[in-house]
Amino acid sequence: MPGKFETFAALHVPGDPLVLYNIWDVGSAHAVVAAGARALATGSHPVAVANGWPDGQNVPIDFALANARRIVQAVEIPLTVDFEGAYSTSPTVGGENCARLKETGAVGCNFEDQVIGGEGVHPLDLQVRRIAAIREAVGNDFFINARTDIVLKAEACDDALIEEVVERGNAFADAGASGFFVPRLSEPGQVERVVREVPLPLNLIAFPGAPDKKVWADAGVARISHGPFPHRALMKTLEEMARQAIS
């Protein structure tokens, strides 16, 4: 029988994407499992705001790891954790931190290239060294979903930017990434090109107003996650319900 990692990796099928409805704690994990999910993914933003911190590695790493461990112990299905920038720009320390994350029982993580607390994204050569160090530290049975934030950070997504996205995707693949995550990439023609030119399963975020999942599936997407939107919608609902009860 395949392990949780193999199960999770096999769910990434271009054209028939794994849908991840992002969670933040054990309770939300239980709700999403009950909804029929095949895997779970945390979002760093909801984990942060649910617990009173701003996003961007303000959640103490020990809290993030303890939260991941509690979720793993509460559910049967694979969990991947949004680990932001692995809490270090140093490849070695980032690798050690990801090894600690693997010890919680999580089968994978998101690992992003933005400069947390700063401007823009890390130079490609540094990001490649960071990913390679993580791969060395976690071994083969861990799904590194390498994320680029260049589309997120850009005002417009033109062909030149897609060129850079493709360059990063290929370099991340060579460095040992298991998947490629491009938040805010959306336009089906551009999605198709990234799918064609990068040899990794592609993950997009379903944001409010995003194309239908079928459109992205047809463009070859292998994984669709929901980022901060489930938590945001839930808190909006809670606020309305509380208003009714209180007024």
Add this chain to the structure above:
Amino acid sequence: MSKFETFARLHVAGEPLVLFNAWDPGSAQAIAKSGARAIATGSASVSMANGFADGEAVPLELALANAGRIASAVELPVTIDFEGGYSTHRDGLVANARRLAETGAIGCNFEDQVVGTDRIYDIVEQVARISAFRQGVGDNFFINARTDLFLKAKPAAHDHLLADQAIERALAYADSGASGFFIPGLSDLLLVERITSAVSLPVNAMHLPGGPARADWASAGIARVSHGPFPYMAMQEWLQEEARAALA
């Protein structure tokens, strides 16, 4: 006016403070935005959100850290459902109560069941426990003394005799330093009124889906209506439906 004083004054018999229970800083902020005047946690909600059973299975350190984060995340007064204070002896209660007050919370629920058993402390024991708790938190802290008499008995057994036992407890709890009296599980409004008429402490009822309306609680002399685990459970149901739609 301090947060504690603001909170204490919100307890008005016949015009109840409504508390829609939170479990983490995010839920507390959402409830604060809805126009709430104070924030209360529910221990069952905190337990479920973090993967523990209710009944002090949430480690004390996690419970206190969560309380501190909630108190820092909102401007409103925060009261914490602190179950049985995580101790069965006096020194432990004094110490835990002090630590709870240090989180920035200005009040708590403190119950009279022996956590993890079917037993309720007898009055003498519980009075000593409340007085230890008061010693730990000082004067500026709202101890909402809860009796579990009505949760431990079937609704059919909620009668005058049980109400009179509750009244006896409320009077003793008031003398030992309680600020409020909490009667979860009781929905018989005549019995509620019997209690509120006999007790000087503000009385807290727990709202149940399908239970008495707020106006009915108000008419029965209730000063505070809280929602226990029900907001959390409703949110879980909502999230599950949203997830099912997204995953389909």
